[in-house]
Amino acid sequence: MADAAPPSKSRDLDKLLLRPGNLVGPTFDPGVQLRDDLQEYARVLVVGAGGLGCELLKDLALSGFKNLEVIDMDRIEVTNLNRQFLFRLEDVGKPKAEVAAKRVMERVSGVIIVPHFCRIEDKDIEFYNDFNIIALGLDSIEARSYINAVACSFLEYDSDDNPREETMKPMVDGGTEGFKGHARVIVPGVTPCFECTIWLFPPQVKFPLCTLAETPRNAAHCIEYAHLIKWDEVHSGQAFDPDNPDHMKWVYDEAVKRAELFGIPGVTYSLTQGVVKNIIPAIASTNAIISAACTLETLKIASGCSKTLSNYLTAMISTVKTALCRYNGVEGLHTKVTEFVKDKDCLVCGPGVLIELDTTVTLKK
Amino acid sequence: MDGEELTEQETALYDRQIRVWGADAQRRLSKSHILVCGLKGTVAEFCKNIVLAGVGSVTLVDDRVVTDESLPANFLILPHENHYNGKTLAEVCCDSLKEFNPMVHVAVETGDISTFGIEFFEKFDAVIISCCSLGKKKLINQKCRKLSKRVAFYTVECRGSCGEMFVDLQDYKYSKKKLEETIECQIEYPSFEEAISVPWRALPRRVSKLYFAMRVIEQFEDVEGRNPGETSIADRLGVLKLRRELCETNSLDESQIPDALLERLLTDTREFPPVCAIIGGILGQEVIKAISGKGDPLKNFFFFDAMDGKGLIEDISGPSTRS
Numbered sequence: 222m223a224d225a226a227p228p229s230k231s232r233d234l235d236k237l238l239l240r241p242g243n244l245v246g247p248t249f250d251p252g253v254q255l256r257d258d259l260q261e262y263a264r265v266l267v268v269g270a271g272g273l274g275c276e277l278l279k280d281l282a283l284s285g286f287k288n289l290e291v292i293d294m295d296r297i298e299v300t301n302l303n304r305q306f307l308f309r310l311e312d313v314g315k316p317k318a319e320v321a322a323k324r325v326m327e328r329v330s331g332v333i334i335v336p337h338f339c340r341i342e343d344k345d346i347e348f349y350n351d352f353n354i355i356a357l358g359l360d361s362i363e364a365r366s367y368i369n370a371v372a373c374s375f376l377e378y379d380s381d382d383n384p385r386e387e388t389m390k391p392m393v394d395g396g397t398e399g400f401k402g403h404a405r406v407i408v409p410g411v412t413p414c415f416e417c418t419i420w421l422f423p424p425q426v427k428f429p430l431c432t433l434a435e436t437p438r439n440a441a442h443c444i445e446y447a448h449l450i451k452w453d454e455v456h457s458g459q460a461f462d463p464d465n466p467d468h469m470k471w472v473y474d475e476a477v478k479r480a481e482l483f484g485i486p487g488v489t490y491s492l493t494q495g496v497v498k499n500i501i502p503a504i505a506s507t508n509a510i511i512s513a514a515c516t517l518e519t520l521k522i523a524s525g526c527s528k529t530l531s532n533y534l535t536a537m538i539s540t541v542k543t544a545l546c547r548y549n550g551v552e553g554l555h556t557k558v559t560e561f562v563k564d565k566d567c568l569v570c571g572p573g574v575l576i577e578l579d580t581t582v583t584l585k586k
Numbered sequence: 587m588d589g590e591e592l593t594e595q596e597t598a599l600y601d602r603q604i605r606v607w608g609a610d611a612q613r614r615l616s617k618s619h620i621l622v623c624g625l626k627g628t629v630a631e632f633c634k635n636i637v638l639a640g641v642g643s644v645t646l647v648d649d650r651v652v653t654d655e656s657l658p659a660n661f662l663i664l665p666h667e668n669h670y671n672g673k674t675l676a677e678v679c680c681d682s683l684k685e686f687n688p689m690v691h692v693a694v695e696t697g698d699i700s701t702f703g704i705e706f707f708e709k710f711d712a713v714i715i716s717c718c719s720l721g722k723k724k725l726i727n728q729k730c731r732k733l734s735k736r737v738a739f740y741t742v743e744c745r746g747s748c749g750e751m752f753v754d755l756q757d758y759k760y761s762k763k764k765l766e767e768t769i770e771c772q773i774e775y776p777s778f779e780e781a782i783s784v785p786w787r788a789l790p791r792r793v794s795k796l797y798f799a800m801r802v803i804e805q806f807e808d809v810e811g812r813n814p815g816e817t818s819i820a821d822r823l824g825v826l827k828l829r830r831e832l833c834e835t836n837s838l839d840e841s842q843i844p845d846a847l848l849e850r851l852l853t854d855t856r857e858f859p860p861v862c863a864i865i866g867g868i869l870g871q872e873v874i875k876a877i878s879g880k881g882d883p884l885k886n887f888f889f890f891d892a893m894d895g896k897g898l899i900e901d902i903s904g905p906s907t908r909s
Contacts, residue, residue: 299599329665504602504606506871
């Protein structure tokens with residue numbers, strides 16, 4: 222690998238950082254030193270090496286970040302290849318984090334990417350504290366909640382209930398589904414954290430058991446009846462394995478029977494897989510756009526860095542807008558940027574909720 | 587691919603995207619042929635996206651030899667000199683793209699396509715050009731329009747943290763589902779030449795300043811005989827003078843094209859990787875929409891500026907073609 226970044230690459234970033242723009246506040250003093258810090262000192266963790274993760278690693282590396290790490294517990298599957306462009310057919314079965322790190326290092330000189338093939342819960346909390354910024358390319362609310370809780374756990378408040386800047390751990394969160402996606406910045410103590418705004422996510426689809434058992438109305442109900450109710454009735458003791466094609470075929474056949482009984486159209490094998498495995502439809506272009514938006518946010522945060530950690534966040538706080546950027550690629554094209562306010566009573570990122578109890582109150586009440 | 591049905595391999599590989607746009611759209615994509623000219627970072631990103639989507643073929647045109655300067659924003663070029671030494675941009679990108687999806691036929695075409703006859707363009711369903719002069723853009727657009735077959739035409743330019751995209755689908759008909767009904771839609775697009783000839787005073791006040799700024803820079807390069815992107819801060823006075831002239835002709839206030847924006851476009855001629863990815867992603871999506879016939883296509887300009895993070899669609903067309 223080259224010893225120094227080719228001068229041409231640095232020049233691109235110079236243009237962005239060596240000029241005060243409307244991204245940064247009056248206390249921000251751009252200079253060559255910052256760019257060097259960005260490249261030499263900023264440590265970014267990418268959580269997830271899937272559709273968003275692959276794009277994030279590429280974008281961050283091309284944008285000049287030198288120290289990246291990536292964590293992902295999954296192995297590569299054929300259905301990943303339509304968008305996770307770092308992987309090839311012969312990579313199927315290998316750990317995503319390891320192949321992704323290797324491929325990006327081959328294509329971008331000077332970047333070091335350390336892969337971690339494990340669950341996010343397997344790492345010590347202190348592992349996460351090592352990074353300046355955490356970029357999320359996740360596909361579930363649970364995983365986001367976990368990382369959010371970890372990042373917010375580093376946050377400390379002073380005696381006046383003000384967040385202490387040097388304990389803030391910024392996160393950049395991206396999410397996509399089909400043509401839709403979002404990119405957002407979370408700075409614990411400053412912006413709403415993930416839990417403060419959990420109401421933003423659409424309600425997760427869970428069917429009431431009575432609907433499945435008595436009154437199905439659509440194909441998904443028939444499928445879930447076969448999957449969640451009928452399977453156990455017939456195969457008591459044997460767990461349903463979504464990766465076993467015979468199990469899936471059994472569920473499909475049962476779902477078809479039920480659909481016929483109730484006159485419901487639309488049960489297909491593909492839908493059966495989708496419902497049972499909770500498959501998220503995904504395409505390359507949405508992931509590319511959202512990851513790039515996340516990279517821009519990461520750059521803005523990092524460019525607020527200077528050598529002394531306390532200056533880092535002062536410059537940044539004055540400039541960060543709590544913005545959620547939403548993208549919808551099918552109905553024309555909409556990018557909407559919305560501002561939100563932190564919930565000061567949030568149990569995860571707030572200073573703590575003061576509970577005053579009347580001594581006569583008991584738990585029963 | 588031959589045959590009407592998707593192969594088992596295609597169905598497995600494309601499962602996640604078939605769930606988004608359907609098997610019909612996937613079939614149409616796999617029969618489509620795309621021509622791409624001008625292989626800098628944004629177009630490289632675009633090529634990645636359409637190759638992954640599974641188009642039938644991608645033909646690459648760019649005879650410029652790969653240098654150190656090509657590396658920073660172009661992920662398709664491996665940064666080892668013995669890998670790219672002496673090869674053209676088209677050749678190196680071709681090798682990389684083939685790896686992303688072996689089912690897509692990726693090939694190189696050499697020469698100046700603006701000198702090719704219209705029968706060359708008839709082979710394609712979409713033509714995307716970048717890094718080329720104003721004259722060449724107009725010429726290739728005209729060739730696409732002369733064919734009886736509809737060939738979608740796109741241009742894309744990224745300079746520093748800004749990007750512009752133009753779309754010409756000529757007379758475009760498509761259908762979409764609204765609730766339980768299927769509605770037939772029709773949009774008429776102006777050519778690039780027609781669009782940029784629309785008098786500036788006829789445009790709405792809040793049209794993106796980037797549109798005007800790009801036109802000034804484009805005219806400047808044309809008049810001065812420069813290659814696209816061959817500008818610097820030394821051209822500042824020349825560009826401001828041209829701005830004054832154009833604004834007078836168009837009865838537009840000069841403040842609509844800020845000095846600072848023009849200066850950025852003059853000096854930041856290199857591409858910025860995240861902007862390449864955003865524009866390349868949106869362009870990819872537009873081409874997929876046009877080929878599959880699904881989804882409302884963008885009409886007709888798209889602008890992005892990383893400084894404010896805003897993406898804007900502008901409809902720049904004469905009265906007869908306004909939707």
